[in-house]
Amino acid sequence: MNMLIYLIPVALLLGGLGLGAFLWSLRNGQYDDLDGAAWRVLDDDDQPRP
Numbered sequence: 440m441n442m443l444i445y446l447i448p449v450a451l452l453l454g455g456l457g458l459g460a461f462l463w464s465l466r467n468g469q470y471d472d473l474d475g476a477a478w479r480v481l482d483d484d485d486q487p488r489p
Contacts, residue, residue: 464470
């Protein structure tokens with residue numbers, strides 16, 4: 440039971456860090472272009488661009 444004194448704050452801290460990282464990625468535009476990566480895979484880069 441004494442271990443919960445340590446585990447609950449650690450779990451809350453890790454959850455807060457995860458939430459902070461997610462919000463940071465939203466603010467920096469990581470999810471703006473969801474289809475771009477899928478179309479870049481199909482792009483043929485063998486030919487030089489004019």
